[in-house]
Amino acid sequence: MNKRRPTRQVTVGDDRVGIVRIGGGLHGSEPAPVSVQTMTAGYTYDIDACVVEINRLAAAGADMVRVAVPERADTEALPEILNQTRVPIVADVHFHYKRALEAIEAGVHKIRLNPGNISDRDQVNAVIDACKERNLPIRVGVNEGSIIERKDKQKRLKELGEFFSDQKHGRLIAIMVAKLEEYLEIFEARNFHDVVISAKSIDPAVVIDAYTAISERFDYPLHLGVTHAGPRETGAVRSVIGIGTLLANGIGDTIRISYANDSVFEVQDGLEMLYCLGLRERKGAELIACPTCGRIQVDLYKLVQDVRHKLAEEIALPIKIAVMGCVVNGPGEAEGADVAIFAGDRRGIIYVQGEKVANVPEEDILERLLHECKIFEGRVQRGEARLGEKVVDIIPPDPIGELGSGVDIIARNRTGGSVQLTVDGR
Numbered sequence: 196m197n198k199r200r201p202t203r204q205v206t207v208g209d210d211r212v213g214i215v216r217i218g219g220g221l222h223g224s225e226p227a228p229v230s231v232q233t234m235t236a237g238y239t240y241d242i243d244a245c246v247v248e249i250n251r252l253a254a255a256g257a258d259m260v261r262v263a264v265p266e267r268a269d270t271e272a273l274p275e276i277l278n279q280t281r282v283p284i285v286a287d288v289h290f291h292y293k294r295a296l297e298a299i300e301a302g303v304h305k306i307r308l309n310p311g312n313i314s315d316r317d318q319v320n321a322v323i324d325a326c327k328e329r330n331l332p333i334r335v336g337v338n339e340g341s342i343i344e345r346k347d348k349q350k351r352l353k354e355l356g357e358f359f360s361d362q363k364h365g366r367l368i369a370i371m372v373a374k375l376e377e378y379l380e381i382f383e384a385r386n387f388h389d390v391v392i393s394a395k396s397i398d399p400a401v402v403i404d405a406y407t408a409i410s411e412r413f414d415y416p417l418h419l420g421v422t423h424a425g426p427r428e429t430g431a432v433r434s435v436i437g438i439g440t441l442l443a444n445g446i447g448d449t450i451r452i453s454y455a456n457d458s459v460f461e462v463q464d465g466l467e468m469l470y471c472l473g474l475r476e477r478k479g480a481e482l483i484a485c486p487t488c489g490r491i492q493v494d495l496y497k498l499v500q501d502v503r504h505k506l507a508e509e510i511a512l513p514i515k516i517a518v519m520g521c522v523v524n525g526p527g528e529a530e531g532a533d534v535a536i537f538a539g540d541r542r543g544i545i546y547v548q549g550e551k552v553a554n555v556p557e558e559d560i561l562e563r564l565l566h567e568c569k570i571f572e573g574r575v576q577r578g579e580a581r582l583g584e585k586v587v588d589i590i591p592p593d594p595i596g597e598l599g600s601g602v603d604i605i606a607r608n609r610t611g612g613s614v615q616l617t618v619d620g621r
């Protein structure tokens with residue numbers, strides 16, 4: 196992990212919805228934790244549905260929520276939406292600078308502008324002045340798809356030619372940086388520095404190169420994203436490559452994952468990425484689980500999913516919980532877990548910080564594991580135990596006899612014996 200790049204800092208929100216700082220490290224500011232944002236998928240003018248969606252996203256852990264305001268009806272809905280929500284709201288503005296002015300008037304906490312479709316200097320100045328008056332930051336978002344000239348045909352053909360002949364993205368990134376320089380000059384001429392920059396692409400390699408180049412050129416905080424990443428199943432990989440690589444390199448101050456799916460997943464996966472990189476303090480339990488193999492003797496996939504959902508609902512502290520399919524490799528891999536379960540022969544042994552507390556049949560594992568997690572959480576809350584204080588310490592083959600873990604079956608297989616596993620493993 197590289198040290199985080201120092202940037203200017205911007206502030207989003209107010210006392211009512213809470214303050215979120217983005218970036219920092221320059222001009223006396225302390226670097227803020229990397230924040231997670233997302234965007235609503237429904238129509239903003241549909242006030243009730245929009246409020247429900249924003250509140251779900253905030254409950255999932257979103258630090259900021261962006262809403263699209265393509266029509267006057269959308270900005271007219273904003274005062275009531277703001278009234279019924281408690282998270283900073285960002286207005287996403289394209290084409291119509293007046294939507295930005297209306298959103299600012301309505302009380303939003305941040306504006307996103309796209310230089311590709313709002314470039315008229317007077318219009319941009321009007322938005323800058325309105326934001327300056329209310330201390331609101333502006334995100335300048337250049338997307339790969341919107342940086343190519345739209346109005347001037349000659350210029351467009353030239354840029355498109357360069358764009359598509361560019362195998363190594365060098366020219367594309369040069370265009371992105373040049374457009375940003377041109378656009379930000381308007382802001383700097385107005386002495387406006389509450390700016391966040393984004394430069395998204397669907398190609399994670401372009402994202403990495405573009406943000407790296409931008410981080411070398413500008414000292415504004417960066418909003419990272421791999422845009423239109425697709426369904427969660429593949430979009431998660433794209434996002435981890437693009438956003439995760441940059442964060443590991445110390446680049447990035449706020450992130451948004453973009454899935455063709457419920458935006459709650461964007462928030463959950465964004466937070467998990469930050470937890471894994473040690474850029475945010477984990478909230479809620481951390482689950483580790485084995486991938487299963489030929490030694491498995493319980494339905495581990497189902498158990499892991501059930502445990503995951505229950506932990507998310509019922510455990511608030513960052514307890515590390517390991518769900519392991521057997522005692523052969525499980526103990527070593529579960530090292531450091533506060534609570535661990537090792538399965539075998541349709542049973543499970545549960546350990547809490549190295550102490551064996553239960554040996555239960557498969558159908559009782561979920562309930563008992565959760566029960567032990569809650570007891571442990573209570574002890575931590577009362578100061579009787581500390582998270583991560585002890586490691587799970589089981590030396591196989593000790594529990595084999597107790598579990599009938601199948602090691603005898605594996606051994607027989609090794610010697611050429613033929614074994615048919617049944618429900619009870621015998």
Ligand code: SF4
Pocket residue numbers: 485486487488489490491519520521522523524525
């Ligand atoms: S913990 Fe056991 S069942 Fe799970 S992958 Fe490792 S060896 Fe296989």
